[in-house]
Amino acid sequence: MGTVHAKASDISKNAEDSGGLFEFEEPIELDEEPIQKPQFKLDGVRARVDRVHVDGLGRTKDDIIKSTVEDLFQATDFEDVIVRAHKVRRALDSMGCFRDIGVVIDVSTGPGSTPEGLEVTFHVKELSRIVGGVNTTVSENEGNLVLGVKMPNILGRGERVQAEYSLGHRSSSNYSLLASKPFPHKPLAPIVAASVYQQNHEYPWSGYRLLDRGVLLDLAFNTSPATKHNIQWEGLVRDTSVLSKTTSFKVRENSGPQMKSVVRHIVCVDHRDEPIFPTRGTRVRFSSEVAGIGGGVAHLKTELDLQGNLSVTDEVVLQACGAMGVLHDVFGSSLPDQLFLGGPTSVRGFQQRGIGPHCDGNAVGGKAYWAVGAHLWAPLPFANTQSGLSSLFRSHAFVNAGCLADPDESGWRVESLSNVRVSIGAGLALRLGRVARLELNYCVPLKATRDDVKSPGVQFGVGAHFL
Amino acid sequence: MPEFPIADSIITSLHAQEPWPENVKLFQPYEVEQILLPDNASCLAVQAFLKMCNLPFExxxxxxxxxxxxxGRVPFIKCGAFVVSELEPVVQFAANKGVTLCSNLSTEEKAEMRAYMSLITNVLVNAELYISWLDDETFNAVTKVRNSSVYPWPLGWFQTRTKRNAVAKRLKALHWHSKTLEQVLADTNGTRRLGVRPCIHDNNDSSPLSQASGDCPQARISGRVSQASGRAVFQETIA
Incomplete structure (x- = not known):
């Protein structure tokens, strides 16, 4: 028995010395890979957890911590302890209540300790009750300055209240208030969120301005580590108004307030290694919405996004992407519900919303579209891509193609979606954090119709989602 | 008094040389379910004017x-590429195309006409707004129902509330908000004499004219229609 004890403590010491295991330097999101095993057969060493300490708790409720760390007591060997400790650490991190989470595993001593017993200690620091910030976000080709206040962990169980005021560079202002509550120990780890918002958007390509005021209820859950579902209900009042006196009458006809009630399901399966410049893996996003349970707008809308990445050589990545969408109007759908295509974040070489039917220069959208793209990504030539500023940049060459049709005019025929538009080009992309990128491309539209608005030459785009 | 941006007038007059097109459309809210007293009056005014000018419209x-x-006010006409709203710009738009009803009036008569028109705007329009939106009985029985008829719940309630606040704000600024219904009715009595302008008989193609009784508005629901058309005809008479 004594031998076992000596061995256990020896191994735990060695395991700690072997480094990397307990210093979680790498970002939490990337922890999917199996932990590198030291030479010891840790799973052969029997161990049990006697005690778990969590240091640094203030307002966080004990029950939620208890249920999070409970898992550790199931461990039967030393490897199990390490893996479970790692999981618990991630669970604590994903609560969004703590920062600087450290883990220490030690041999248990004192009264009540067992010979194979271990003590696991988590050192956490609670986030302050109120956090304010000024940051910038990027969406649909518009940059925003965001002033935000966050109250993390407000009731001690990971609940969060967040208020935001943002000012866009197109002088639109938005407000939002969001409250969310996670249920990390329920099956599928759901997160319930509710938000109230006001959003202003201007669409100069279509000649209208939109003021949305609404309520969004969201239930997010994961059916696997890479599969994320969102079920949402959104009730909104949107006020459409024209931008100028010269706006097309077809756009003007859509003015006025409308109420819309939408039930939406979004599923996203993301197996990529990195969101902005991935080198391998695929991503599929499928969203479907039904509007018309209450409100004055009823339609069905489905959109699908696909992306696949393949490393050709060490540094060159081939990316293929596709998108499609269909809108089926039942009644009341107006211009803001339509589908649009074209622009620096979709089919490049065309003006934003530049593909498809136009009326007096205003894009009026369509009811079905498809788009595909092939990109060849490479690091900047003559630069060390591993580090420094140049790691934020990539160069790429691309072919984009797509088609948008409004079958009201031509009927549901295959021909209406076979009128393909093609553009090619090459350019530079810059990664903005881990959420957005900025592209500067030289584009040549090869095939377009008379209605389309082309944008040959240099095109600049900012966005979170690109084709 | 509504304001009209000067740029609009310039654009309108620049392109006004072309003759009156065939496919002119006049847009207005639904007459049966939706339209409110002040809007109906304005719509009838424009319709009557166009009819008196023999200008075709739909x-x-x-x-x-x-x-x-x-x-933001009804009605408006779509004339080719142009969108012209409310009576006065429409009258001006037609005048730029050479169609006018007051070419035979002397300067003095024209000035008088202007005075009547502003009297109507300042008294009758405000009285109509007051009765539609601030008189509780009419508001609850008519305005609320009609204004929210085209919206799903609760948007109708919200829109009606917003509009009522806007009207109340306007009437407050004009010192009409604090008046009682009796005071409003007494004010409208001042416009009674307007109905007997001679040129009302000049026109033969204006069916609404037959309704031109010259009544002052009676502030109840029963009086709505004749009241509205009455005002419409007044405006036409002097236009």
């Missing part, structure tokens, strides 16, 4: 006519 009813209108 009435199209839209639930969102008010929001489609560049000035």
């Amino acid at each position: 009435v199209e009813m839209r639930w969102n006519a008010e929001f489609m209108s560049p000035s």
Whole structure:
């Protein structure tokens, strides 16, 4: 028995010395890979957890911590302890209540300790009750300055209240208030969120301005580590108004307030290694919405996004992407519900919303579209891509193609979606954090119709989602 | 008094040389379910004016006519590429095309006409707004129901409330908000004499004219229609 004890403590010491295991330097999101095993057969060493300490708790409720760390007591060997400790650490991190989470595993001593017993200690620091910030976000080709206040962990169980005021560079202002509550120990780890918002958007390509005021209820859950579902209900009042006196009458006809009630399901399966410049893996996003349970707008809308990445050589990545969408109007759908295509974040070489039917220069959208793209990504030539500023940049060459049709005019025929538009080009992309990128491309539209608005030459785009 | 951006007038007059097109459409809210007293009066005014001028047009009813209108008020006409809203710009627009009803009036008569028109705007329009939106009985029985008829719940309630607040704000600024119904009715009595302008008989192609009784508005629901058309005809008479 004594031998076992000596061995256990020896191994735990060695395991700690072997480094990397307990210093979680790498970002939490990337922890999917199996932990590198030291030479010891840790799973052969029997161990049990006697005690778990969590240091640094203030307002966080004990029950939620208890249920999070409970898992550790199931461990039967030393490897199990390490893996479970790692999981618990991630669970604590994903609560969004703590920062600087450290883990220490030690041999248990004192009264009540067992010979194979271990003590696991988590050192956490609670986030302050109120956090304010000024940051910038990027969406649909518009940059925003965001002033935000966050109250993390407000009731001690990971609940969060967040208020935001943002000012866009197109002088639109938005407000939002969001409250969310996670249920990390329920099956599928759901997160319930509710938000109230006001959003202003201007669409100069279509000649209208939109003021949305609404309520969004969201239930997010994961059916696997890479599969994320969102079920949402959104009730909104949107006020459409024209931008100028010269706006097309077809756009003007859509003015006025409308109420819309939408039930939406979004599923996203993301197996990529990195969101902005991935080198391998695929991503599929499928969203479907039904509007018309209450409100004055009823339609069905489905959109699908696909992306696949393949490393050709060490540094060159081939990316293929596709998108499609269909809108089926039942009644009341107006211009803001339509589908649009074209622009620096979709089919490049065309003006934003530049593909498809136009009326007096205003894009009026369509009811079905498809788009595909092939990109060849490479690091900047003559630069060390591993580090420094140049790691934020990539160069790429691309072919984009797509088609948008409004079958009201031509009927549901295959021909209406076979009128393909093609553009090619090459350019530079810059990664903005881990959420957005900025592209500067030289584009040549090869095939377009008379209605389309082309944008040959240099095109600049900012966005979170690109084709 | 509504304001009209000067740029609009310039654009309108620049392109006004062409003759009156065939496919002119007049947009207004739904007459049966939706339209309110002040709006109905304005719509009838424009319709009567166009008829008196023998200008062909087609009435199209839209639930969102008010929001489609560049000035936010009904009615408006779509004439080729142009969208012209409310009576005065429409009169001006027609005048630029050489169609006018007051070419035979002397300067003095024209000035008088202007005075009557502003009297109507300042008294009758405000009285109509007061009765529609601030008189509780009419508001609850008519305005609320009609204004929210085109919206799903609760948008109708919200829109009605917003509009009522806007009207109340306008009437407050004009010192009408604090008046009682009796005071409002007494004010409208001042416009009674307007109905007997001689040129009312000049025109033969204006069926609404037959309704031109010259009544002052009676502030109850029963009086709505004759009241509205009455005002419409007044404006035409002097235009």
